[in-house]
Amino acid sequence: MTDTIRFRLNGAPVSLETDGTRTLLWVLRTDLALTGTKYGCGMGLCGSCTVLVDGRAVRSCQTDLASVQGKEVTTIEGLAPAGRLDPLQQAFHDEGGFQCGYCTPGMILGAHALLAANPHPTREQIVQGLEGHLCRCGAHQRIIAAIETASGQRGGHHE
Amino acid sequence: MSKARNLRGAAHDAAAGATAAEPAALAGALRMPRRDFVKALGGGILVLVSLPPALTGASGSAEQRRGYPTDVNAYLHIAEDGQVTLFSGKIEMGQGVMTSLTQMAAEDLGVALASVHIVMGDTASCPWDAGTWGSMTTRFFGPAVRAAAAQARLILTDLAAQRLGVPRSALTVEDGVVFVTGHRDRRVTYGELARGQAISHTVDERAVLRSAREFAIMGRSPKRLDGAEKVTGAAKYAADLRLPGMLYARIVRPPAHGATARGLNTAEAEAVSGVRVVNVDGLVAVLAPDPETAERAVKLVRGRFETAPPAFDSESVFDHLVQAAPDTRTTESAGDVDAARRDSARTFDVTYRHPYVAHAAIEPHAALAEVRDGKATVWASTQAPFSLQPQIARALGFRVEDVRVITPYVGGGFGGKAPGQQAVEAARLAQAAGRPVQVAWTRAEEFFYDTFDPAAVVHIVSGMDADGRLTLWDYQVYAAGERATEVFYDVPNRRVRVSGSGGGEGAGAGAASYHPFGVGPWRAPGANTNRFAAEQQIDAMASAAGVDPLEFRLRNTKDARMLRVLRAVAEAAGWRPDVAPRRTGRGRGLACGLDAGSYVAHVAEVTVDRATGHVQVERVVCAQDMGIVVNPDGAKMQIEGAITMGLGYSLAEEVRFQGGRVETANFDTYALPRFSWVPRIETVLVPNDDLAPQGGGEPAIVCMGAVIANAIFDATGARMLRLPMTPERVLAEIRKA
Numbered sequence: 001m002t003d004t005i006r007f008r009l010n011g012a013p014v015s016l017e018t019d020g021t022r023t024l025l026w027v028l029r030t031d032l033a034l035t036g037t038k039y040g041c042g043m044g045l046c047g048s049c050t051v052l053v054d055g056r057a058v059r060s061c062q063t064d065l066a067s068v069q070g071k072e073v074t075t076i077e078g079l080a081p082a083g084r085l086d087p088l089q090q091a092f093h094d095e096g097g098f099q100c101g102y103c104t105p106g107m108i109l110g111a112h113a114l115l116a117a118n119p120h121p122t123r124e125q126i127v128q129g130l131e132g133h134l135c136r137c138g139a140h141q142r143i144i145a146a147i148e149t150a151s152g153q154r155g156g157h158h159e
Numbered sequence: 160m161s162k163a164r165n166l167r168g169a170a171h172d173a174a175a176g177a178t179a180a181e182p183a184a185l186a187g188a189l190r191m192p193r194r195d196f197v198k199a200l201g202g203g204i205l206v207l208v209s210l211p212p213a214l215t216g217a218s219g220s221a222e223q224r225r226g227y228p229t230d231v232n233a234y235l236h237i238a239e240d241g242q243v244t245l246f247s248g249k250i251e252m253g254q255g256v257m258t259s260l261t262q263m264a265a266e267d268l269g270v271a272l273a274s275v276h277i278v279m280g281d282t283a284s285c286p287w288d289a290g291t292w293g294s295m296t297t298r299f300f301g302p303a304v305r306a307a308a309a310q311a312r313l314i315l316t317d318l319a320a321q322r323l324g325v326p327r328s329a330l331t332v333e334d335g336v337v338f339v340t341g342h343r344d345r346r347v348t349y350g351e352l353a354r355g356q357a358i359s360h361t362v363d364e365r366a367v368l369r370s371a372r373e374f375a376i377m378g379r380s381p382k383r384l385d386g387a388e389k390v391t392g393a394a395k396y397a398a399d400l401r402l403p404g405m406l407y408a409r410i411v412r413p414p415a416h417g418a419t420a421r422g423l424n425t426a427e428a429e430a431v432s433g434v435r436v437v438n439v440d441g442l443v444a445v446l447a448p449d450p451e452t453a454e455r456a457v458k459l460v461r462g463r464f465e466t467a468p469p470a471f472d473s474e475s476v477f478d479h480l481v482q483a484a485p486d487t488r489t490t491e492s493a494g495d496v497d498a499a500r501r502d503s504a505r506t507f508d509v510t511y512r513h514p515y516v517a518h519a520a521i522e523p524h525a526a527l528a529e530v531r532d533g534k535a536t537v538w539a540s541t542q543a544p545f546s547l548q549p550q551i552a553r554a555l556g557f558r559v560e561d562v563r564v565i566t567p568y569v570g571g572g573f574g575g576k577a578p579g580q581q582a583v584e585a586a587r588l589a590q591a592a593g594r595p596v597q598v599a600w601t602r603a604e605e606f607f608y609d610t611f612d613p614a615a616v617v618h619i620v621s622g623m624d625a626d627g628r629l630t631l632w633d634y635q636v637y638a639a640g641e642r643a644t645e646v647f648y649d650v651p652n653r654r655v656r657v658s659g660s661g662g663g664e665g666a667g668a669g670a671a672s673y674h675p676f677g678v679g680p681w682r683a684p685g686a687n688t689n690r691f692a693a694e695q696q697i698d699a700m701a702s703a704a705g706v707d708p709l710e711f712r713l714r715n716t717k718d719a720r721m722l723r724v725l726r727a728v729a730e731a732a733g734w735r736p737d738v739a740p741r742r743t744g745r746g747r748g749l750a751c752g753l754d755a756g757s758y759v760a761h762v763a764e765v766t767v768d769r770a771t772g773h774v775q776v777e778r779v780v781c782a783q784d785m786g787i788v789v790n791p792d793g794a795k796m797q798i799e800g801a802i803t804m805g806l807g808y809s810l811a812e813e814v815r816f817q818g819g820r821v822e823t824a825n826f827d828t829y830a831l832p833r834f835s836w837v838p839r840i841e842t843v844l845v846p847n848d849d850l851a852p853q854g855g856g857e858p859a860i861v862c863m864g865a866v867i868a869n870a871i872f873d874a875t876g877a878r879m880l881r882l883p884m885t886p887e888r889v890l891a892e893i894r895k896a
Contacts, residue, residue: 022451030407030449035399036392038570040521041602045826048521076392089390093382096796100253101389102396102522102570127834134826136521136571137253138803140837142796 007068009034010078020066024058025049027065028075036076036105040134047133050106051075057113076105079112088112088150097146099137107133111147120151203238203353206311207361208303234286235264235307237315241335241350243268243275245304248288248545249296250280251385252569252576253800254856255793256296258384262789263301266376267308267369269332270349277384280544280566290543290577292680294755294854297789301852302368309366318352371787371848380792385568395567397540398525398599405527405595406435406446408588409457412604415819416676418464427459436460437591444588446596468819469675476614476675477512480638483673484658490641494652496620499631503622506631507699511619511692512881513639513864515674515814516612516807517605517823518681519831522570524608525599528585534561535590539582542572547579551586562586573804574662574680578610603824610679611814613662615639617692627704629715636689638673643686643754643861648697648715661685675816682801683857686754687808687864691882694750694865698739699878707736708749708869720784723845724760725751727782731843732762739873744769746874750866755854757785758845761802761862763838765870772890774810774871776836781859782843786850798842798859805863806832811883 003020006013009032016031028034028051037060040048044059051060052074053067079086088108091097098104107130114121114129121129126147135143148154197205234246245264251257257277265272278284280291288300312332319337320327323345331340338346371378388394411423420443425436428445434456435446445460447453471479500506526539528551535555541547544564552559569576585598600608615638622631632646632653640661646653662678662685681687701711709729713722728734728749740746744767751760764778779802788794811830815822823829842859868879877892 026449026451029399033401034392035395038396038521039398039523039599041826043602043825043827046521080391085387085390092390093386096383096386096792098253098386098389099255099796099800100520100522100571101385101394101568102520104389105392108390127837130834134521134831134833136519136573136804136831138800138832138837139796140803140832140834141799141840144834144837 003066005065005069007070008072010074011081016065018065020064020069022065023061024051024063024065024068024073025060028060034075034077038102038105040103040106045134046103047110048103048106050109050133052109052113055113055116057110074109076109079108086112088115088146091146091150092143095142095146095149097139097143099139103133103135107135107143111143111150115147115151120153121147123148197357197359200236201238202355202357203236204311204314204356204358205360206235206307206314207359208307209361235268235304235311237311237349237353239350239354239356241274241348241353243270243349245275245277246285247277247279247300247304248285249291249300250542250544250566250569252291252542252572254296254797255383255790256291258381259297259789259793260301260304261384262376262379262381263304264308266374267305268312270335272376272381274335280541281563282544282548282565283563287545290546291572292542292574292577294757294857297852298756298854301789305368306362306366309368310360310362313366314358314360315349315352318356319347322347322352377789378787378791380790383793396522396525396570397527397538397567398522398597400527400538400567402527402529402595405597406448406592407450407453408444408446408585408596408598409453410584410598411443411445411457411460411462412607413464415464415466415468416607416816416821417467417469417819419467420462421465422463424461427461428456431456431459435592437588439587439591442584442587444584446588446592446594450599466819471675472817473514473813473815477616480614480616480659480673484637485673487656487658489654489656490644491646491653491655496631496633496652496654499622499652500620500633503630504625505703506620506622507696507703508620509618509696509699509880511617511688511695513615513688513691514882515614515678515816516681516812517609517814517829518571518573518575519605519609519829520571520573520575523600523602523605524576524581525597526582526585527595527597528582528589529595530555530586530590533557534563535586536563536565537582537586538565538567539579539585540569540576541566541579541582542569542574542576543579547582550579550583554583554587555590573682574684575609577680578677580608602826606814606821606824606829608677610662610677612681612684612687612808613638613674613678615661615685615688617688619692619696621696621700623700623704627701627706627711627714629700634693636685636692639688640685642684643689643752644693645753647718647721647753648712649717675819676821682804683754683861686752686857686861687805690750690752690861691864691868694752694862695868695878695880698748698750698865698869698872702739702872705738707738709734710736712749712751720758720847721751721753721760724758724782724784727843727845728760728762728780731782731841732780734762739869740876741873742876744874746870746872748866748869748871748873750862750869752858752861754858754861757783757853757855757858759783759858759862761859761866763866763870765867765874767871767874767889767893769875769893772886772888772893774867774884774886774889776806776838776867776870778839778841779866780841780843782845783859784845784847785855785858786847786853788844789852791844794844794855795842797855799840801857801860802840802863803832803837805860806836808882809864809867809884810836811885813883
């Protein structure tokens with residue numbers, strides 16, 4: 001069954017002729033060639049497929065394409081238009097908030113949604129906000145530091 | 160497939176996305192006799208390094224190295240435009256060696272970090288390498304890189320001496336510029352020196368490495384070179400690569416280990432639009448133009464499976480491992496353990512158990528294969544591109560030199576990406592389909608085909624005299640292997656026996672009857688099991704002797720490096736002498752170990768909820784002596800990562816299985832450490848610049864089980880002899896204590 005799905009993706013309009021029951025994750029990764037959004041578990045358990053839909057963090061592996069009809073979808077590729085890093089990206093880079101980098105896009109977008117809702121979260125709130133994101137390399141301590149830096153709560157060395 | 164509008168085309172070239180987008184000429188050039196390499200590279204200066212096989216982990220197998228210069232282990236190329244390229248068979252999986260290897264090359268060559276480009280894990284352009292594991296990159300490959308760089312610097316300064324008409328001793332090198340000391344205007348750049356040259360040189364003994372005191376780039380912590388790509392989503396992993404016409408595979412899998420297909424009906428799957436089903440000698444796969452269609456179709460395959468499940472499950476496996484242990488060897492022996500057993504004032508006879516543990520990298524295994532014109536190119540998430548290459552060649556009936564393995568960024572390995580099953584599958588399917596094929600495992604496949612850290616049993620009989628001095632250490636380990644069993648305590652009567660090979664010894668294939676599924680190396684293979692047992696045993700003896708755990712250890716070893724890390728961790732943690740257990744619900748533990756040439760000691764502080772058994776690790780302090788530290792921040796990241804990962808096997812991780820079925824198939828049933836688990840982590844790098852760099856990726860994980868167990872003991876009086884220390888088990892032991 002073919003539907004017409006229109007939404008904004010990283011600031012630009014998109015129109016797809018496809019089955020609306022398809023999963024956002026795979027449409028992003030295959031049809032739209034945006035591979036920064038990662039598959040990790042396929043069940044919404046790890047957070048590596050996280051994208052923003054109207055600014056809220058969603059698990060794209062659990063999201064039907066039709067559900068983003070008319071909405072604004074932001075992937076990691078949309079966070080640094082024209083190559084200028086988002087403060088969170090800069091802070092992850094500066095603080096070493098990554099190792100293998102595979103969970104990083106989802107982690108940054110999860111943190112982005114967290115800061116959008118709460119610009120100055122406490123450490124506890126950061127921990128709670130990211131509890132659903134898994135990082136196997138164990139970069140947690142530096143991820144928290146990066147989010148604190150990006151939210152202006154540490155003397156970070158980013159601009 | 161859908162039609163995308165207002166966006167760039169969906170297909171992007173895999174080669175452009177891979178880490179090694181080198182000119183095709185390079186691949187050919189490196190198969191030429193050595194003297195021709197450098198010409199094919201477009202001139203300049205090429206430095207080769209010859210290392211003894213023992214240092215590179217090479218098996219010495221000629222077949223594995225066929226097509227490559229057999230005596231060469233590292234290349235450094237200085238092009239005519241001054242561009243420096245380091246070729247490394249090692250791969251980047253998060254451990255930061257892309258940065259640290261580049262630092263080492265830049266340091267000894269005398270150029271800025273940004274001047275060095277690194278190519279990693281491409282069998283066509285990089286020197287042969289056994290694989291990236293065992294904390295060996297910095298220890299063993301690092302010196303080769305530094306030697307190549309120092310040699311290049313020597314060649315370049317000799318050329319500069321001729322050009323400038325002064326002796327070499329009158330020259331200074333800075334950021335790739337050679338000038339007469341004190342006369343910066345009498346200068347020549349590396350690029351100018353390389354121009355018109357075609358020098359190919361093997362490292363000799365004249366090149367001198369810079370000393371730690373001279374370091375300008377090593378010993379510092381530049382931002383990671385992979386950082387920008389990783390925070391922007393631009394970093395490509397194997398499953399991110401696309402080739403025109405590629406198909407996505409889903410493979411028909413058995414429901415349980417020990418199950419064999421006795422008839423598959425694929426008609427319904429084949430009826431799905433766009434789907435092909437291929438059967439390559441029993442490897443049955445659904446191929447589709449997108450992953451979701453493949454997923455939908457593979458579920459339509461009807462199969463009958465005959466099962467022959469193993470006779471044991473995740474509870475009974477421990478008895479099996481002891482009873483069925485295939486062989487026993489004695490790795491250490493001194494004094495008379497039988498006499499000591501009789502004569503010791505007190506003896507302690509304890510058995511410890513470790514379950515199967517998954518690698519659970521967040522990136523599942525993936526590979527993209529293209530087979531065309533009798534040649535195969537495979538982009539794979541692998542820790543061992545050069546051992547994958549002959550595996551793929553055998554599977555395809557190709558010559559090794561007709562297979563190229565390219566390693567993009569790897570999303571976590573921990574030993575789990577040493578075998579290359581998914582890459583062989585992709586290659587076989589691509590050959591059969593005549594189209595490029597991607598195999599990307601689902602999380603359930605990941606938990607089924609992972610080569611797990613083996614379940615293991617350790618039995619220790621130890622003894623001490625009336626003054627709390629060790630008299631006996633009779634150590635027997637089943638299925639974990641011997642790593643980190645070395646007795647660094649002073650014990651006159653000791654014996655270490657190792658039964659059954661551990662995951663680190665390649666037990667994967669031959670282990671079928673001993674283990675119910677594949678096992679293999681898992682971050683510091685066997686060392687986690689061995690330190691969990693040994694350091695609890697020591698702790699229990701300290702308690703029985705009425706001696707502070709730190710004092711007990713200091714009293715029983717003369718190993719200077721161990722004494723230093725123990726004192727360093729105690730100082731950093733603010734350790735105050737006391738005897739465990741204090742049974743206050745809060746506890747602290749101490750543990751130490753020796754792994755991959757590095758010494759580590761940890762202090763952990765925990766809170767135990769005596770009503771629920773829940774353990775919260777509040778703080779972990781780690782002191783590590785790893786010789787010269789190439790990149791202090793990178794080293795600390797590895798230590799923090801090891802400590803955090805270690806929380807998992809200590810507190811929660813256990814592969815549960817029954818009747819050959821793996822019951823823990825995703826992160827809802829197999830728990831990984833989460834943000835709320837993570838303690839305050841403090842790291843101390845104990846300086847030791849007289850020693851070459853030692854292992855960094857693994858040592859700090861090996862004590863985590865023991866240090867937490869010892870802290871739980873202090874908090875509650877309960878001894879945790881089985882991993883993981885789940886709330887249920889902690890509660891049960893508290894009730895017994």
